[in-house]
Amino acid sequence: MADAKKQPGDRLSEATLIERAKQGDAQAFEALYNLHKRRVYSLCLRMTANTAAAEDLTQEAFLQLFRKIGTFRGESAFSTWLHRMAVNVVLMQLRKKGLPVVPLEDTMESEEEAPKKEPGADDPRLAGSIDRLRLQQSIAALPPGYRMIFLLHDVEGYEHNEIAGMVGCSIGNSKSQLHKARMKLRELLKTSRAEKATKP
Amino acid sequence: MTCEEFERVLPELEGGHSIEQEAHLKSCSACSDLVRDLNAISQQARHLQGSEEPSPWVWNSIEVSLRQEGLISQPQPERARTLAPLLGWKLRWMVPLAAAFLIVFGVLLHERGGVQRDLAKQTTPPAGVVTADLVTSQEDEQLLNTVAARTPSMRDAYEANLRSVNAYIRDAKQSADSNPNDEIAQQYLMNAYEQKAMVYEMALDRSLP
Numbered sequence: 001m002a003d004a005k006k007q008p009g010d011r012l013s014e015a016t017l018i019e020r021a022k023q024g025d026a027q028a029f030e031a032l033y034n035l036h037k038r039r040v041y042s043l044c045l046r047m048t049a050n051t052a053a054a055e056d057l058t059q060e061a062f063l064q065l066f067r068k069i070g071t072f073r074g075e076s077a078f079s080t081w082l083h084r085m086a087v088n089v090v091l092m093q094l095r096k097k098g099l100p101v102v103p104l105e106d107t108m109e110s111e112e113e114a115p116k117k118e119p120g121a122d123d124p125r126l127a128g129s130i131d132r133l134r135l136q137q138s139i140a141a142l143p144p145g146y147r148m149i150f151l152l153h154d155v156e157g158y159e160h161n162e163i164a165g166m167v168g169c170s171i172g173n174s175k176s177q178l179h180k181a182r183m184k185l186r187e188l189l190k191t192s193r194a195e196k197a198t199k200p
Numbered sequence: 201m202t203c204e205e206f207e208r209v210l211p212e213l214e215g216g217h218s219i220e221q222e223a224h225l226k227s228c229s230a231c232s233d234l235v236r237d238l239n240a241i242s243q244q245a246r247h248l249q250g251s252e253e254p255s256p257w258v259w260n261s262i263e264v265s266l267r268q269e270g271l272i273s274q275p276q277p278e279r280a281r282t283l284a285p286l287l288g289w290k291l292r293w294m295v296p297l298a299a300a301f302l303i304v305f306g307v308l309l310h311e312r313g314g315v316q317r318d319l320a321k322q323t324t325p326p327a328g329v330v331t332a333d334l335v336t337s338q339e340d341e342q343l344l345n346t347v348a349a350r351t352p353s354m355r356d357a358y359e360a361n362l363r364s365v366n367a368y369i370r371d372a373k374q375s376a377d378s379n380p381n382d383e384i385a386q387q388y389l390m391n392a393y394e395q396k397a398m399v400y401e402m403a404l405d406r407s408l409p
Contacts, residue, residue, distance in 0.1 A: 135245065
């Protein structure tokens, strides 16, 4: 997974913040939180589709990270460490609630969830007309298994081998579920666009 | 290559197509539109990364927990000296005011739970008197019962938050009692009350149907 773009100066200041946080500096903790809060919270929000749950999970992810900050040696990027922790916190929460974390295998998929195949259908192009709000709404409407893989790969930038390790599925399953998620989103976005076009 | 064959291998295609697949895309508008749409969805999705902001409550809760766990050390004297001139005598009035917020939330709890109380017995504390004890564990239990009745899954999280913030209030109160003229200690106590008021506010907001 590629880290967010950073300048050398930014890396140095984050390293300084980490060292100060290890010494118990409250401002350093807060600065580290402010640097990464949006990404962690956005991830939690999209995975849970619930503001309250996302805030609780964000809090839990940062607390777990800060409790272990004394052990951080800088072998990997701090943001990578934090992000993986956030994903693990979300996955644990979903498992506790009994929600599907491991994507459904192809044979177990329900007819409702499967994206409709339209070979040769004459649909207008979607490219160039996707707005952020409709995409967000469509992602929230995805089945949890599809949504998980889509968020981790297309939004957060994890590779399939990383996703497979995190959620406990095969790389092939991850690719398959990602494709189905994108197909389902295409269907949802076209439906949404058609509905919008028919409204007075 | 047919459209069905192309769609079957599509999940595996990342970063490139074979000559046969390219040829199919050039000859089939449906499949080329499909690939274009899926790529557009993927590209637009990347813009969603880090696009949302959590409420200030999240950091406040984290800070409370870090202080309770001793991961945050006490602030430096220079910071205290910088704060002191800004606080002034008004702090003494703000401490009981923050405690009054907690009383209001306690009243709201009783009303929502249908519990009858004699509200006349709940008085605003005299100026300068620290009033942490006005909101006792009984009010906390009632809050937790209200949360549990509406959103059972949230009860444990709020219980943990209340435990942390009550400990914060106890420590701040101890410091304020030991140093009644220390405006920084009064400020910390006010912050602690505000934290608790925030927990109550969030719990009542979130427990609303």
